[in-house]
Amino acid sequence: xxxxxxxxxxxxxxxxxxxxxxxxxxxxxxxxxxxxxxxxxxxxxxxxxxxxxxxxxxxxxxxxxxxxxxxxxxxxxxxxxxxxxxxxxxxxxxxxxxxxxxxxxxxxxxxxxxxxxxxxxxxxxxxxxxxxxxxxxxxxxxxxxxxxxxxxxxxxxxxxxxxxxxxxxxxxxxxxxxxxxxxxxxxxxxxxxxxxxxxxxxxxxxxxxxxxxxxxxxx
Numbered sequence: 001x002x003x004x005x006x007x008x009x010x011x012x013x014x015x016x017x018x019x020x021x022x023x024x025x026x027x028x029x030x031x032x033x034x035x036x037x038x039x040x041x042x043x044x045x046x047x048x049x050x051x052x053x054x055x056x057x058x059x060x061x062x063x064x065x066x067x068x069x070x071x072x073x074x075x076x077x078x079x080x081x082x083x084x085x086x087x088x089x090x091x092x093x094x095x096x097x098x099x100x101x102x103x104x105x106x107x108x109x110x111x112x113x114x115x116x117x118x119x120x121x122x123x124x125x126x127x128x129x130x131x132x133x134x135x136x137x138x139x140x141x142x143x144x145x146x147x148x149x150x151x152x153x154x155x156x157x158x159x160x161x162x163x164x165x166x167x168x169x170x171x172x173x174x175x176x177x178x179x180x181x182x183x184x185x186x187x188x189x190x191x192x193x194x195x196x197x198x199x200x201x202x203x204x205x206x207x208x209x210x211x212x213x214x215x216x217x218x219x
Contacts, residue, residue: 014058015054018054018103019050021050021098021102021111021114022049022050022099025046025050026044026047028122029043030043031125032122032124046092047095051099053099055103056099057100060103098113135186135188135189135212136185137183137186138183138211139157139182139184139208139209139211140181140209141153141179141206141209143204143205144206145204147169147178152202153205156195156198160186160195160198161184161187162186163184164185166180166182167181167182168181169181189212192212195210
């Protein structure tokens with residue numbers, strides 16, 4: 001009876017630890033989730049998955065026959081939900097490993113691993129690690145007179161932009177002027193104000209408008 005009581009206590013400890021750690025992972029997922037694919041059921045499933053895997057590991061123990069029996073039973077279950085976000089797959093794997101560690105009574109590994117991985121997730125979230133935003137922009141202005149290859153505007157664009165492409169030229173009908181639209185790839189977004197200031201100083205330039213990644217700068 002003593003051995004059975006001790007075994008029951010260890011199973012209860014494994015399941016409770018799996019629940020606590022699974023809830024910690026779910027909170028981190030909730031706090032760092034971005035995008036439109038959020039689902040309450042998925043967050044709850046992270047907790048349940050951790051506890052279930054811990055229970056499976058407790059049932060299996062060192063019994064190979066039981067392990068094969070569970071594998072056969074789980075093979076009959078078909079999961080039709082498609083995980084679209086690879087980040088969600090990482091969290092699923094995260095919970096599976098935590099549940100395995102708890103169920104095999106490797107509590108230190110489960111706790112340390114969970115804390116470390118949660119810190120990594122928070123670091124990736126708050127530092128925006130891996131974010132790549134090319135500094136594309138849309139520049140529009142009115143110019144009186146012709147715009148040749150040696151015009152001061154071209155020299156300004158060459159200094160501040162890695163590339164610039166003329167998208168359209170439309171006659172305004174006032175004094176022989178025209179409206180120009182350029183797609184630009186700026187070198188340093190912090191210098192956008194200076195770019196606009198130098199364009200404003202060019203003779204004949206009016207109504208300058210620069211749109212950068214949903215941010216509008218106007219002169």
